[in-house]
Amino acid sequence: MVVVSVGSNMGFFKVSAIIVSALIVLTVGMSIAMLIIVTTQGGSPSVQEMCDDMPGMCIDPNNPNPTGAPTSKGTYAPPTATQSQQTSQPLTTSNPNTNNAPYQIHSSPGYDWIAKHYLTSVNFSADPCEDFFAYACGQWPSQHTPPQGSESDWTEYSLVSRTVSEAIQDAIESVDLSTASDGIVKTRHFYDTCLNSDDIEAAKGTKLGSLLHTGVPEDPSLPGFPNNTGRWALIDKDYADSASPSIESQIARLKSEFGIDTYFLAYALQYDLNSAETILWLTPTMLPLGMGMFTQGYYLKDKYQKVRDAYSQLQKDTGTLLARDSGFGVANLDVNDLKNLLQLEINIANLTYHYSFDIEMTKPSEHITRMRRSMVDPESNDDSGNNDLWDLPTIKTKIPNFNWDDYLKNLVSADLWQRISVNNEKLIWIDFPEYFNDVEKLIKATPARDVRNYNIWRLVKYSLPYMSTEYRTALGKFNNAMYGGMKATTAAQKNTCLSYIKGNYEMPNLSFATAEAMIRKGYFPVDAKKKATDIVATVKSGLLELIKNSAWMDDKTKAAALTKAGKMDAIVAYPEWVLNTTAQALYYNDLQTPKASFISLNLMLRGWAVRKQLSAIGIPVDRGEFIGTPVATDAWYSQSTNALTVPLGELQAPFFGMDFPAAVNYGGAGAVFGHEMSHGFDQTGRQFDAYGNETDWWSPASEKAFDEHCVCISDQFSNYCYNTTDAGEVCINGNNTINENIADLAGLKAAFTAYKAQDAANYRLAAAPMWNDDQLFFLSFASFWCGVESDAAIVNQVETDVHSTPKYRVIGTLRNVPEFAKTWQCGAKAYMNPSDRCTIW
Structure with missing residues (x-):
């Protein structure tokens, strides 16, 4: 020694x-x-x-x-x-x-x-x-050299997600189908069809072209386009406008049969004022556009003209290819068609911008306040906010020029349509009625040819990642213009297929069977779920401790906050039913697996997922339900159930390990748990009580103090900026990112409090003993955000994302944590040790 x-x-x-x-x-x-x-x-x-x-x-x-x-x-x-x-x-x-x-x-x-x-x-x-x-x-x-096609944005999260994909690949490819569950057998069918690149390349766009222009699907079990409703006027010289069926029925079928949203989002959601009830939510706030979610700025701001030009070129290139593959020969696309196609999408972006950004992203608490005011004063015109459930007669009265009968009966099941149309049950929440009146006027004022071009383009755009190389290369060129720093190449087919069976939050689809395959292959031991659950419990205790010690919250509000935190549920790793073959067979019972091209299987699966999601409307809420995909490298909090979900795809190294030091697990996974818990107390989450109901449980004094803390954080992050090549100075939008910044800060402090309460042996890493445990904690937190981003990727994140950029999620959070400066012995003048910290707890 x-x-x-x-x-x-x-x-x-x-x-x-x-x-x-x-x-x-x-x-x-x-x-x-x-x-x-x-x-x-x-x-x-x-x-x-x-x-x-x-x-x-x-x-x-x-x-x-x-x-x-x-x-x-x-x-x-x-x-x-x-x-x-x-x-x-x-x-x-x-x-x-x-x-x-x-x-x-x-x-x-x-x-x-x-x-x-x-x-x-x-x-x-x-x-x-x-x-x-x-x-x-x-x-x-x-x-960590980014793989081809990911040069613009490659992070530790990307690596972890790829590791999960590699585990899925091994698990799903090595499974014995003769003894596998029904879900795995069906998942393998989709996966194998997706991997058949020879068939995909040979077919080019013929399968999609045939579906659209004949209306006849490859298999009777697949959805089609009756009455010529799939014909794309942009490339079909024989297209003729038709008033039958109605545009409302076409919009509904695009959603229910193919999973495509066009003018507003339709989603089964727990009702804010009664979280035990699931209703149909119709909203403009979360409508994904052709360029993606929250991309309205790219359509509307002058500085993104190059991106709009690239998007229009994508539409032209795609139309040219699909015209050839639909048997229309060499296309001579009408310039006015292309111009009007983009313009309609710009008009929709303009209509939704106010609701998506000014209300949903920038000022969520004011959104809820306005909605409350509209309930007290029905004559209030504050953003035309509405929080009431309406029956069909009321909807027709409030929004009279939209054919609601055609829309709803083509969207929901026959049983649900009976409850809505005959029983007049109040099961629908239209949160901004004025938007629906405006969008109805827009549709009526737009030539039917342009409306059809836009509707079908949305379906075609969603299909491009699963088509032949020519189509995917065209998409790659646009992505390069939007995100920058990448070559206009296509992702490996294997990666596309693995991403597909992993699913996403809105459409988990095949991910439950995929999770079963991973678990049975040994990629996520059962003990890991217990260990993670135990850490969740201690982090909750850390959050409770912070709330108890808060100086700015009065006793009554603090008691309600403690009740909410105490009742918060945690759904960890995966739902137990994925290992129950009977339960899993029931879940996948009505999912068909016909022999067809992957483009057709993809569209069918999207529709199946939408119908399954909408089937929850009007039935009792299962608060323990695993919403989303269990193999996602992500985590989330639901305000309506007061529950956080952390999938097994997030519980991976370097964030979590069975044999990692406690400091590493708490700085990584523990910070994630704390982050999601803290969403229950951000500007939106704080409006909901312990049971997920929208309730004002704050005293005026506590609310004022909370708002002051939020202003501090918002102002602080708004001063974090980048100098970019094309867009000049780009700064974090502190208002847009406030909820995530609150969750980062409060969650890390809860995790640190929990970690320091552990009675763990003070071991150091033999291969790196220069770091003590507390330093490992903060290194683990920072490791989430290591990576590289191009200027264009930074601009895109600032423009469209509610999260701060990775660099400032580290710097901005840790500058507000005095324990960090103490751990690293930072001097009084050090940048990471400011005197003017912001905090929540």
Whole structure:
């Protein structure tokens, strides 16, 4: 054991001791690292390779202060270990940043893996007290080359998602179909059909062209287009306008049969004022446009003209290809058709912009306040907000020029239509009636040819990722214009198919069977679910502790907040029924698997998912239901059930591991749990009570104090900016991102509180003993956001996303956490240690 004096004498003997210690660190540290690499890579690296791979381990004996030593500001010197062999004896350290407490070094597969992960991400030449993102993630880009097609946006999340996909690939391809569950058998059918690139390339766009222009599907079990409603006027020279069937019925069938939203979103949702009831929600606020969700700015702002031009070119290229493959020969597309197609989408973007951004994203609390006011004063015109459930006669009275009979009977099941049309049950929430009057006027004022072109384009656009290389290359060119930094190439077919069977939040589809395959293959042990559930419980305790200690909340409001946090449910990893073959067979019972092209199977599956989602309307709510996909690398909170969901796809290294230090699990997965819990107390979540009902449980004084905290955070993040090549200075929108910034900050503090309450052994990583446990906690949090983003990707995120960019999710959050500055011994003038912090709890 080497003991180094930490006294004030800076004479010859101390310098000698530091040099000797450094040499021992170098020799022993490299020995351990080489053993690890020999074991994992099958060969011993050279000394220079070791230094290159593990910066900070190599210390120049002639310069005892390594790179990153105290600057002129005197803010920080990175910790170095005094000894790195595995031992059961306590060691002391000479560095003031390692808290001088005795500690033990531990080596295990999990400990060694996470050590190597951090050592290949951390840039020791960066000062963590000035820029913790540069420190924690500085080496990450050089160690993780983005795959072709992902150059614009490649992050640790991308890597984890790819790892999950690789596990799914092995699990689904190796399954024994003779004994597999019904869900896995059906999933494998979709997957195998998707992988059949020879058939996809040979078919080109003929299958889609035939479906649209003959109306006849490949198989009787698949949906078609009766009465010529699929013919795309843009490429069909024989197209003629027809008033039958109505445009309302066509809009409804695009949704119910093919999963395509066109002018507003239709979704089964728990009712805000009675969370035990599921209703039909019709809204403009969450309508995805052709360019994606919340992309209205790209349609409307002058600075995105290049993106609009690329989008119009995509429409032209796609139309030219599909005209050829539909048997129409060489297309001579009408310039006015293309112009009007884009213009209608611009008009829709203009109509929805106010509701999507000014209401849904920017000021969610004001949205709810206006809706409450409309309930008290029916004559209020504040954004025409409505929070009442309406029956069909009321809807027809309020929005008289839209054919609601045609729309609803083509959207919902026959049983539900009976309840709506005959029983006059109040099952529909139209949150902004005036929008529906406006969009009805827009449709009526637009030539029927242009309306048809837009409707069919939406279906075609959704189909492009699953078509032949020519179509996907055209899509890649547009994506390059919108996101930048990528080549106009297509994703590997395997990746497309794996992403497909993983599903997404709105359409989990095949993901439940996919999760079963992963679990049975051993990629997610049952014990991991229990461990994660236990961590959730402790983080909840941490959140409760923070609420109890809050100084700005009065007793009555605090008691309600504690009740809400205490009753918050957690749905972790996967639903148990995925391992029950009977239950799973029931879930997938009505999903057909005909022999058909993948383009047809895709459209059928979208419609099946929509109908299954809408089937929840009017039936009792199951608060324990797993909403979304269990294999997603993501997590979410539901205000209507007061529950967070963390899928098994999120519970992966480096965020979570069975053999990771507690600090790593709490800084990673624990921060995720805390983040989602904290959404229950952000600007939107705080409007709902412990049972998910919209209720004002805040006193005026507490509400005022909360709003002041929010203004602080919003203003702070609005000052985080980038200088981009094409768009100039681009800054985080503090209003748009406020809820996520609140959740990041409050969630991390809850996780840290929970972590510090653990009675865990004070072990350090044998391969990286320079970091103490608290430092590992913050490294784990930062590791979420390591990655690379092009300027265009940054602009896109600022324009369309409710999350701050990765860099400022790290910097902006940690600057508001005093425990971070204490852990890293940041000086009073350090950037990461401001005097004017913002906080929630």
